[in-house]
Structure formats: C-alpha cells, structure tokens
Amino acid sequence: MPRISVILPVYNGEAYLALAIESILAQTFTDFELIIINDASTDSTESIIQKYQATDPRIVYHKNETNLRVVGSLNKGISLTKGEYIARMDADDFSQPTRFERQVDYLDAHPEISMADVLMAYFDENGDMLDQTNARVFSPSDIKKALPKNNPLGHSSIMIRGGILRAYAYRNTNFEDYELWLRLVAGGHAIAKIDAPLLLYRIHKQSITSKAVSDKSHFLKQAKAKFKFLSYELGQKGRWSWFNTRVCFYMSRDYLLYIYKIIKN
Structure with missing residues (x-):
C-alpha cells in the first residue's frame, strides 16, 4: 500500500x-x-x-x-x-x-x-x-x-x-x-x-x-460556495458557531460586491 x-x-x-x-x-x-x-x-x-x-x-x-x-x-x-x-x-x-x-x-x-x-x-x-x-x-x-x-x-x-x-x-x-x-x-x-x-x-x-481575477462574477461564485457550506452546517449538521457567523458575514459582503460591480459596469 x-x-x-x-x-x-x-x-x-x-x-x-x-x-x-x-x-x-x-x-x-x-x-x-x-x-x-x-x-x-x-x-x-x-x-x-x-x-x-x-x-x-x-x-x-x-x-x-x-x-x-x-x-x-x-x-x-x-x-x-x-x-x-x-x-x-x-x-x-x-x-x-x-x-x-x-x-x-x-x-x-x-x-x-x-x-x-x-x-x-x-x-x-x-x-x-x-x-x-x-x-x-x-x-x-x-x-x-x-x-x-x-x-x-x-x-x-x-x-x-x-x-x-x-x-x-x-x-x-x-x-x-x-x-x-x-x-x-x-x-x-x-x-x-x-x-x-x-x-x-x-x-x-x-x-x-x-x-x-478578471471575472466580476468571482464574488458571486465565492458567495455561492459559502452559502452551500452554511446550508450544510445548518441543514445536515444543525450547528452554528462564531466561525460560521463570520462566513455568513463575508458571504453577504460578496453578494453586495457582485451587485456593486454590476451597477458600476
């Protein structure tokens, strides 16, 4: 082996x-x-x-x-x-x-x-x-x-x-x-x-x-990965933590940055 x-x-x-x-x-x-x-x-x-x-x-x-x-x-x-x-x-x-x-x-x-x-x-x-x-x-x-x-x-x-x-x-x-x-x-x-x-x-x-680096949808994809993680933590594991709270905060930030870049462009 x-x-x-x-x-x-x-x-x-x-x-x-x-x-x-x-x-x-x-x-x-x-x-x-x-x-x-x-x-x-x-x-x-x-x-x-x-x-x-x-x-x-x-x-x-x-x-x-x-x-x-x-x-x-x-x-x-x-x-x-x-x-x-x-x-x-x-x-x-x-x-x-x-x-x-x-x-x-x-x-x-x-x-x-x-x-x-x-x-x-x-x-x-x-x-x-x-x-x-x-x-x-x-x-x-x-x-x-x-x-x-x-x-x-x-x-x-x-x-x-x-x-x-x-x-x-x-x-x-x-x-x-x-x-x-x-x-x-x-x-x-x-x-x-x-x-x-x-x-x-x-x-x-x-x-x-x-x-x-070049794709404005980077923030959207990153936010979706965090959302999938949080869904797993809550839906399958039924747990919350300070770590997960911080993930949730930055997920929201990513969605807002994505919207901002759309509006800006």
Whole structure:
C-alpha cells in the first residue's frame, strides 16, 4: 500500500500534462501511486498518459466514459485511493522535487494537523516565473481566521490525511476546494501551510485563477460556495458557531460586491 495517493484529473490537457506528470515522477519521496483521471478528453491526453504508464507502475489510469467535470472526477479519484495521505495535482501545474517529502515529514511530525498545504508560486503559459505567490498565511489559527473572507489555500498543492478526505469528499460548487476547506475547519480539522514555494501554479487564459481575477462574477461564485457550506452546517449538521457567523458575514459582503460591480459596469 503506497503512503501517498496523488489525484490528477485532466480534461484536454495535452499542452502541459507531460510536464505535470514528470514533476510527480521525479519526487524525492517515491512511495506513491499517481491516479490520473481522464475526464473523457478528445485530444491526445490519453496517449500521453499511456506513454508514462507503460514505464512506471505507480501510475493508475482511469478514463471516464462521459465528462464528469472536476468534482465528479475528483470523487472518482478519491474512491480509487489506497494511500495514508492524499495529494492533489492539476494537469497544468508543476510540483517541485521535494514537495511530497516536505509534506509527509510535516504531517508525520504533526498528528494534530489534518491537511498540509504549501506556498504556490506562479508561472505563465510560457514557463516564465512571475514575481508573486498565493496568500502567505501559514499557521492553523491564521488560516482559520482568513477562510471566512476568502481562500488563502491552494488546491493543486495540498496533502491531506486519506481517511479524512474519503469521509468528506467534494461537493458540487464552482469553488469545490474552498467549500471543502470550510467544512474541514468547521468540523474541527486543523490546516497548515508550509512556508516554501513547492508548487508552481500556471497562470494562463483557461486557468481558474486567471478567470477569477478578471471575472466580476468571482464574488458571486465565492458567495455561492459559502452559502452551500452554511446550508450544510445548518441543514445536515444543525450547528452554528462564531466561525460560521463570520462566513455568513463575508458571504453577504460578496453578494453586495457582485451587485456593486454590476451597477458600476
């Protein structure tokens, strides 16, 4: 049984997929399985995967018969995992060689932490580094404080204890990762981020981050994720907390910002 199960969903990812796979296969921590979910791609994605699968038995390949989109593919990947830890990876990103080693060492040394993120540095579609990272928020307390307002964590960059992710899974929303982080923290799980840029996140025209920066509906999508979380907390768990109150406040702010941007434009 591998210590890490890596879930990599891909749809028509021929442009950057090979580099993403190679960055995982080159990890200094080698005890993992790489589960690649091909979400009914119509380009050369499958042949790229099969080329690497033929030479590395750690690759587990699954092809969806129909396009399940991100959440469906992620949950399919979760159902196939065997590892103690589950890591995420996107088909257009790049993991630095010591990423898994650093995350496993951290989780092994901190049994009270449920999920370990790493700092994300950004690079463009040509592979040139950009002088920026995602939010520099690292401690569990600071992450818990920041989450109700917005998402300070990456998605392609996380490693989580397998039993926890299998119990929680993803739910359908535009920001499935953000909604999951909210549920984890509300459920008492601590999340930390390692202060090292071990994941390179590619910014290009199709990337979610690029769209979020330019799309005024970002605030609406973020508010909907918070609403889905709050519906879960009240409807299924029947609980309220100061954390949930803050999520509710910032959800209202997001809706108002969305309306303001519509009126302004």
